[in-house]
Structure formats: C-alpha cells, structure tokens
Amino acid sequence: MDKSVIRFNHCDKDIFCFFVPDQCPECGVSFSGKRLEEAPVSIPNPFSNGHKVPCAFLVASTEDNVLRDFDGRSDLHTGITNTNGIVYNYTKAGVQREHQGWERCICVPLVQPDMFSLMSQWDQYLEKFSSAQMWDPLWQSFNEETHNCYSYTLTFINCVLATQSKRALSKDEFTQSFVLPRIKRASKYMMLCREISQNHFYIVDSPRRNSQESPSEDEDSKSN
Structure with a gap:
C-alpha cells in the first residue's frame, strides 16, 4: 500500500510529508497546542487497482x-x-x-x-x-x-x-484530454513520494504567499 501524501502550510511554505510532524521543519516552531495556518489535506493518490x-x-x-x-x-x-x-x-x-x-x-x-x-x-x-x-x-x-x-x-x-x-x-484528442493530464498528475505524485522518502519532507513556497504579495507590491509602487 502507498503511504498517503499530506500537505500543510506553515511559514508561507507548502510542506508535503507522510505525516504531520511535531514541529515545523522550516522554522522549528513546535505545533504542540498551536493551530496550523491551514488544516492538513491529503493529496489524492492518482493510482487505482x-x-x-x-x-x-x-x-x-x-x-x-x-x-x-x-x-x-x-x-x-x-x-x-x-x-x-x-x-x-x-x-x-x-x-x-x-x-x-x-x-x-x-x-x-x-x-x-x-x-x-x-x-x-x-x-x-x-x-x-x-x-x-x-x-x-x-x-x-x-x-x-x-x-x-x-x-x-x-x-x-x-x-x-x-x-x-x-x-x-483521434489518438491526439484522447491522449491530450484523458491520458496526459492523469500521467502528469501521477508523475508529480511519484516525485513527491521520492522526495519525501529521501528527505522526509518536500517544501516549496506557497502559491498563496506569492498571490498575496503581488497587490502590496503594486500599492508600494503607486505610493512611491
């Protein structure tokens, strides 16, 4: 059985792992008694029997x-x-x-x-x-x-x-619409599993952080 990949957010990072740790692997803060910025979510396994x-x-x-x-x-x-x-x-x-x-x-x-x-x-x-x-x-x-x-x-x-x-x-139609999107999803999932197996975590900048920074940068440029 595959382990479930979990994603949670902390320090403006998306952190992928097989289980939520006791402390943030990015900043070291303990999660004991503290709420995460977002509830952990399970990444759907793209493979089926x-x-x-x-x-x-x-x-x-x-x-x-x-x-x-x-x-x-x-x-x-x-x-x-x-x-x-x-x-x-x-x-x-x-x-x-x-x-x-x-x-x-x-x-x-x-x-x-x-x-x-x-x-x-x-x-x-x-x-x-x-x-x-x-x-x-x-x-x-x-x-x-x-x-x-x-x-x-x-x-x-x-x-x-x-x-x-x-x-x-056509072959191209079926491949582009039904096959390639699923293969890309599976490839990304396997990459996550490999990274987590080797390093315990896979950490990337949160897309939400980037989207939140953009308006403020625009406002700064307007005020200057």
Missing part, C-alpha cells in the same frame, strides 16, 4: 517495481476492463485477458453509472471486438508504432462511441 474499476481504460507501467514512475522513461501498457475487472490488453501474442497484474495503474472510467444499457452489453462488445481477425497475430502482426496496445484500446473506445452515435476520437 484496475481490477476494481469496471469498464475503464487503464494505463500501467511495464516496469514491475514499487515506484513506477510515469515520467517518460518507462514503457507504458494500456488495457480495457470488463464489468468484472478482467483486463483485456493487446500484446505480440494477441489479446490477453488478465485477472491480475494491473493493481496499480491510471484509470479512466468509460461508462457513467446511469448508462445501464451500455454496461449490460459491455462484456459482449469487448469479447466480440477482441476476437476480431485484426487482433489475431497470425493475421496481422503487432507493430510498435501502428498496431499496438494503444491502437487496440482506442479502436475499441471508438467502436463503443459509434454505438452511442458519437463521433470518433
């Missing part, structure tokens, strides 16, 4: 380590879950149906909870799509650039959109 998120698009690192970093240095793999959390994903050996291995990944839910009709047909759609000839390695080989896990997942998503009379999404 893909097997527990039905009808979703998944992105996972192929690196099998505790601190999978989504920073562009590790290869990423994509898949689609059915209603039972089985992950369908396309590899050089064809479509795989996996009950484990996707416990820590980025999830993009594809079906709203009230879309009962689509959800009831989801497994049938996914199985029929995955059994198509184009995903049979004997008929068409896996290609790193043009016929890969990402093209498999996006083609399925567009097939589902077609059944809903919605337009298809």
